[in-house]
Structures are given as C-alpha cells and as structure tokens.
Amino acid sequence: MPKTIRGPVFVVDDNIDTDQIIPAEYLTLVPSNPEEYEKLGSYALIGLPDRYGKFVEPGQTKTKYPIVIAGENFGCGSSREHAPIALGASGVEAVVAQSYARIFFRNCAATGELYPWECETRIYPEFNTGDIATIDFDQNLLINETTGKTYPLRPLGEIRPVIEAGGLFAYARQTGMIPNRA
Amino acid sequence: MGMTLTEKILARASGRSHVVPGENIWVNADLLMTHDVCGPGTIGVFKREFGADAKVWDPEKVVLIPDHYIFTSDARANRNLDILREFAKEQGIKYFYDITDLTNFKANPDYKGVCHIALAQEGHTRPGEVLFGTDSHTCNAGAFGEFATGIGNTDAAFVMGTGKLLLKVPATMRFTFVGEMPPYLLAKDLILQVIGDIGVAGATYRALEIDGETITAMTMEERMTLCNMAIEAGGKNGIIPPDETTFAYVRERTDKPFDPLYPDKDASYYCHKIYDVSKLEPLVAKPHSPDNRATVREVEGTPIDRVYIGSCTGGKTEDFIHAAQLLKGQKVKVPTYLVPATQKVYDDLFTQKIDGMTLAEIFTAAGCIEPAAPSCAACLGGPKDTFGRMNQAEVCVSTTNRNFPGRMGSKEAQIYLASPFTAAASAITGKITDPREFF
Structure with missing residues (x-):
C-alpha cells in the first residue's frame, strides 16, 4: 500500500484530451491483452504537441515520470479506457490535476491504473518537467522538492481503496460485494 | 420536490421513488452498446472477471456495432472485428451489425455504420430508458428522452455481466431555446453556442436538459446533434423531453413498448439558461x-x-x-x-x-x-x-x-x-x- 509516490514530474496544461493521451490510431490495441497493454504504455501522451517534449523516450516502453501535473479538465473527450491504461502501463502512478473529465476520473478508479489526485489551486505553472516531487498520501500533500513548495491535495476519499485494491472488480471481491472466482 | 427528466429516469431505473443530485445509486440498464474499438477490451475484462464461460446478462440487450476502423488494412483492426463476431456467436447476441466483406460495404446487409446513428435508426433508442455505451457520444440518444451516457471498458464489462452500474445522480443544467430558427442556423450552431458559453468542462458531472419551442419544432436528427455534443461540455448526458416527434420516429422503427417520462414542473435545476434563437449567429x-x-x-x-x-x-x-x-x-x-x-x-x-x-x-x-x-x-x-x-x-x-x-x-x-x-x-x-x- 503506497503511502508516498516520489519521482520526476511531467507537466502539462489545461484540457489535455484523450486524443493527446492516446491518439485514436492506437486504439486497435486491446488493453486486456497483456502484450498490447505494454504497447499502449509506450504510446502514452504521444499525441501532445511537440513543445512538451518526450514523455516516453523512443524505443522505450516506460516513462521516467511517475507523476503527471496538469491543469483543468484532464482527460476530457472520449470514454476510451485506453487513456488511463496507457498512462498506467507507461509507469505513471498518479496524476495531480486541478480537475478531471468525469469519464476519465471514473476509468482511473475502475481500472485501478493510477491515482487521480486533485489540487486546490492552479499549480502546474509552478512546476517544470523534471522537478522532483513527492505525494504524501497520509497528509494529502504534494511537495515540489526542487522548489521546496508544498501544495494541499483534496483527499482521494472512497476511490483510494478501490485503486489500492487494483480497480473496481478487485475491490468488489475484496469487500465481498461480488463473490470470489472459483 | 419534483425531479428533472434525468432524475426521474434514474429513480425509476434504480427502483426508487425519488433521487437527488449527488446520490450514488445502482441503476438497471436497458441496453449496453459497444463497438470494435472498445468491444474487444470490454469482452476481455468480462471474461477475466466473470469467467471464460460467463454469459452476458441479456443477449437481447447487448448491441454490438462495428463502426470505427472497418475499411482499413490494419491487421489489429481487422482482428478486433473477428473478436466481436466470435463473441456474438458464442453469446447468441441478437443485435450484431456485422461486416465481413470489407471491400464492398454494400455486400453486407447487416452492416450499419456509426453506432449512435445506427442505434437510433434500428429502433434501439427509446424514451424513458437507460443506455450505456463504450463511447463518449452515447449521449446522442438523449435526444429520445432517455438517459444515455458513455462508460469505459471495465464499467461496461460490469454491465455486461450484471445489467447494473453504480452511478452518481447528476445535477441538471437546463437550456431552453425559444423563437423560430432562422433558415441559416442549424442545431450545430445552437450547441456550439452553449459549449462556448459554459466551456469544455462547464457541465462536468452534470446533465444538460434541452427544451423550448425551438426544440419542439426540431426534427429528431437535429435533436441528436444537440445531445451528441453534451460530452463536449463535459456533461454526463444530454436529454430532450420526448414528444410526438420522438414517438413517431421510434414507433416507425421498433415494436418494443416504452414508457416515456417527463420532467416535473417543480423540478430543481442547477441553472437555467434561455436562448432566443432569432438572435444567434x-x-x-x-x-x-x-x-x-x-x-x-x-x-x-x-x-x-x-x-x-x-x-x-x-x-x-x-x-x-x-x-x-x-x-x-x-x-x-x-x-x-x-x-x-x-x-x-x-x-x-x-x-x-x-x-x-x-x-x-x-x-x-x-x-x-x-x-x-x-x-x-x-x-x-x-x-x-x-x-x-x-x-x-x-x-x-x-x-x-x-x-x-x-x-x-x-x-x-x-x-x-x-x-x-x-x-x-x-x-x-x-x-x-x-x-x-x-x-
């Protein structure tokens, strides 16, 4: 059970839609297929304008950024579950955004791929890609170790145990809502 | 206190007499739609979680509509069609709009095309019902006075196995259009006006209920254009109260009975905006x-x-x-x-x-x-x-x-x-x- 997530951050701004997270040409990859799941990770955020820099280095399947910092309405657009899955498969453990599009947020919990933290204020202008940050789960805090600044986060509430369990089905089994598989 | 149209449909679908925004409720689905992009992943989660021999909750209520990547030589896209076909056969899915000859779509009488329009044209969109679809534009069907929303593969797999989904009741934003449509305006202009006013996150976690004399005079296809883009404002669903235009369209396409619902006069709305279409551009x-x-x-x-x-x-x-x-x-x-x-x-x-x-x-x-x-x-x-x-x-x-x-x-x-x-x-x-x- 992670109490903290620490590592370099990747910074994006408002309204990063699902086509930028995982462009439609990669949607032929079926996330429930383990090989294709890995491939989805290698394409995470490949639809972003080039000015953001590379999120996953060419030839790699994983990112070096376990935390994404974003503005408002992260994950807007399509209902494709490929979006949180691509991020999770690439090695992202948490996104910290000012707000989320509804279906993306729900898909984060359903898949258990990553923690969609919400911050109280507009923080992304105060971060640079590569800054080292820590998310403290017990204090509900985001700490930018590079600048020394600390930011309060909204508690994850009831979705934290769902994501910790590994998603909707795992949580439902763990808590006896649905029977365990024979 | 009265309920909005979305609240009334969700109340009935959850077996309650009353719901209020923010409540988490288990909602019974009338239909689950999926396509070639999200269907294979949904089927994958369904089998992983319910077992290789699991059966869908109702083979007449799962509709499979290949539409995204059909006329392509992409091998994975072609394989995804095969996965849908095999699943439809195995499960006895009644409504699978298959395509086998990719070189000539006309040789495939069952093939329809874009799922949201095919759903309407085949009589699957019915007033008062609850439709889930693995596509964000599932909200298109709100034009028929039903609750319709897009969901991910995992949620869809849950619906596939159980026929239910846990939902939060959205607050409703009401948009009323009055006046006669100028000949040069179309529904697209109206919805771009709304999205421009409230922004791409302006309706996040909320329903958009659209009504007014302009809408009453509108065809079903134009109403679909309005509800289709509810998601572009972040909305959970868009919905238009049903009327004779709705019933005529639906009855022409299906014999299935349906039981329409209407918003209460004393319903409580998150906000109410009124547009005079004669002033729009x-x-x-x-x-x-x-x-x-x-x-x-x-x-x-x-x-x-x-x-x-x-x-x-x-x-x-x-x-x-x-x-x-x-x-x-x-x-x-x-x-x-x-x-x-x-x-x-x-x-x-x-x-x-x-x-x-x-x-x-x-x-x-x-x-x-x-x-x-x-x-x-x-x-x-x-x-x-x-x-x-x-x-x-x-x-x-x-x-x-x-x-x-x-x-x-x-x-x-x-x-x-x-x-x-x-x-x-x-x-x-x-x-x-x-x-x-x-x-």
Whole structure:
C-alpha cells in the first residue's frame, strides 16, 4: 500500500484530451491483452504537441515520470479506457490535476491504473518537467522538492481503496460485494 | 420536490421513488452498446472477471456495432472485428451489425455504420430508458428522452455481466431555446453556442436538459446533434423531453413498448439558461477546442484546405440535405469529403432529391469527392489509411464534434467545427464563409 509516490514530474496544461493521451490510431490495441497493454504504455501522451517534449523516450516502453501535473479538465473527450491504461502501463502512478473529465476520473478508479489526485489551486505553472516531487498520501500533500513548495491535495476519499485494491472488480471481491472466482 | 427528466429516469431505473443530485445509486440498464474499438477490451475484462464461460446478462440487450476502423488494412483492426463476431456467436447476441466483406460495404446487409446513428435508426433508442455505451457520444440518444451516457471498458464489462452500474445522480443544467430558427442556423450552431458559453468542462458531472419551442419544432436528427455534443461540455448526458416527434420516429422503427417520462414542473435545476434563437449567429469552434467559439463572420475569409462532412454529429441524412441545399448548382474550391454515418444515410444520398436531383448528383456536380463507405472514418483520425484522415498541417472545416490537437490525424492540422451549412458555404469559396452568403 503506497503511502508516498516520489519521482520526476511531467507537466502539462489545461484540457489535455484523450486524443493527446492516446491518439485514436492506437486504439486497435486491446488493453486486456497483456502484450498490447505494454504497447499502449509506450504510446502514452504521444499525441501532445511537440513543445512538451518526450514523455516516453523512443524505443522505450516506460516513462521516467511517475507523476503527471496538469491543469483543468484532464482527460476530457472520449470514454476510451485506453487513456488511463496507457498512462498506467507507461509507469505513471498518479496524476495531480486541478480537475478531471468525469469519464476519465471514473476509468482511473475502475481500472485501478493510477491515482487521480486533485489540487486546490492552479499549480502546474509552478512546476517544470523534471522537478522532483513527492505525494504524501497520509497528509494529502504534494511537495515540489526542487522548489521546496508544498501544495494541499483534496483527499482521494472512497476511490483510494478501490485503486489500492487494483480497480473496481478487485475491490468488489475484496469487500465481498461480488463473490470470489472459483 | 419534483425531479428533472434525468432524475426521474434514474429513480425509476434504480427502483426508487425519488433521487437527488449527488446520490450514488445502482441503476438497471436497458441496453449496453459497444463497438470494435472498445468491444474487444470490454469482452476481455468480462471474461477475466466473470469467467471464460460467463454469459452476458441479456443477449437481447447487448448491441454490438462495428463502426470505427472497418475499411482499413490494419491487421489489429481487422482482428478486433473477428473478436466481436466470435463473441456474438458464442453469446447468441441478437443485435450484431456485422461486416465481413470489407471491400464492398454494400455486400453486407447487416452492416450499419456509426453506432449512435445506427442505434437510433434500428429502433434501439427509446424514451424513458437507460443506455450505456463504450463511447463518449452515447449521449446522442438523449435526444429520445432517455438517459444515455458513455462508460469505459471495465464499467461496461460490469454491465455486461450484471445489467447494473453504480452511478452518481447528476445535477441538471437546463437550456431552453425559444423563437423560430432562422433558415441559416442549424442545431450545430445552437450547441456550439452553449459549449462556448459554459466551456469544455462547464457541465462536468452534470446533465444538460434541452427544451423550448425551438426544440419542439426540431426534427429528431437535429435533436441528436444537440445531445451528441453534451460530452463536449463535459456533461454526463444530454436529454430532450420526448414528444410526438420522438414517438413517431421510434414507433416507425421498433415494436418494443416504452414508457416515456417527463420532467416535473417543480423540478430543481442547477441553472437555467434561455436562448432566443432569432438572435444567434452561425458559429465555429476554432482550433483546438470545441469551446473556442467564434461567429463565422469573425473568422470569415480564413483560407481552408478541405471540408469534411460526416460522423455521428454531422453525417446524418439531414446534414447532407443541408449541405446539398447550398452546394446545388455550385462548385467546390477545396476537396470536400462526404462520409455518411450509416448505410441508410448512404442510400438516402441516392434517393433523397432536391428539385429533381439526388443529393449524390448534387454533390457530384459540385465536384465533391465520391461519398465514402459509412463509418467513423477521419472524425477521430484512426489508422493511417483512414479515408479523409488529416495527414498534414492542413486546415479543415468539419461537421464533426472535436478539434483537439491531432483529433483528425496530424497534430499540426487545424480543425474548425461548423454546421453543414457553414461547411458547404466554405467548400464553395475555399475559405471560411458565412452561410448567409448563399441564402
């Protein structure tokens, strides 16, 4: 059970839609297929304008950024579950955004791929890609170790145990809502 | 206190007499729709979680509509169709709109095309019901006075196995349109107005209930255009109270009984905005966001490289009729791509006439590219060989629904979202043009 997530951050701004997270040409990859799941990770955020820099280095399947910092309405657009899955498969453990599009947020919990933290204020202008940050789960805090600044986060509430369990089905089994598989 | 239309449908579907916004409730589904992009993943989760021999909760209530990546040589896209086919057979799915001959869509009588329009045309969208779909534009069906929303694969797999889903009751934003539609305006202009006003996150976690005398006078296809883009404001669903126009459309297409619901007079709304349509203007959404609104006049004269008429939002029969009204007797100055949403729409292009000419004849005479096989095509880019895909840094006026960077292919492409009138007017001049020039 992670109490903290620490590592370099990747910074994006408002309204990063699902086509930028995982462009439609990669949607032929079926996330429930383990090989294709890995491939989805290698394409995470490949639809972003080039000015953001590379999120996953060419030839790699994983990112070096376990935390994404974003503005408002992260994950807007399509209902494709490929979006949180691509991020999770690439090695992202948490996104910290000012707000989320509804279906993306729900898909984060359903898949258990990553923690969609919400911050109280507009923080992304105060971060640079590569800054080292820590998310403290017990204090509900985001700490930018590079600048020394600390930011309060909204508690994850009831979705934290769902994501910790590994998603909707795992949580439902763990808590006896649905029977365990024979 | 009374309930909004969304609240009333969710109350009935959860076996409650009353619900309020913010409540988490288990809702019974009337229908689950999935397609070739999210179906295989949904099936994968369904089998993983419910077992290899599991059966769907009701084989008549799971509708499979291949539509996204059909006419492509992409091997994985082709394989995904095979996965749907095998599942349909194994589960005895009653409504599977299959395609086997990819070289000639007309040889596949079962193939429909874009799922949201196919659902309506095949009688699957019924007042008072609850529809879940693995596609964000599932909200299209709200035009029929039902609760319809897009969900991910994992949620869809849960519905597939149980017929239920845990939902939070959304607060309802009400939008009332009054006045007679000016001849140069279309539903697309109205919804671009709303999205421009409230923003791409303006309805996040909320329902949009759309009503008023303008809507009462609207056809079902135009109503669909309104509800279709509820998601572009972040909405959970868009919904229009059903009326005789709704019932006539549905009864023509299905014998299934349905039980309509209506909003209470004393319902409580998150907000209520009233628009006088006689004061509205033709609009576009500029690159790169559906809420980046401008009047067509503000951007008039912007040079364009192509026009695209298609998708669930702007590829219905009436969308092509509207485009043809302006293109009749004219010549296009830029490549103009026509992608009928469904096989029925495609057929309509060759049977519906304006002043004795079929729509197809009008388009051919105007120099448009021959209508393509019905599918989602380039609305969302897709595999590199997708018809009409934006592969370069070009400028397109499109009747589709999204214009985020890379939506139609190239990240450098610029998409202006517009009505079929504005798209057609712009095709004629080769630059963004107010349709009033041709009225």
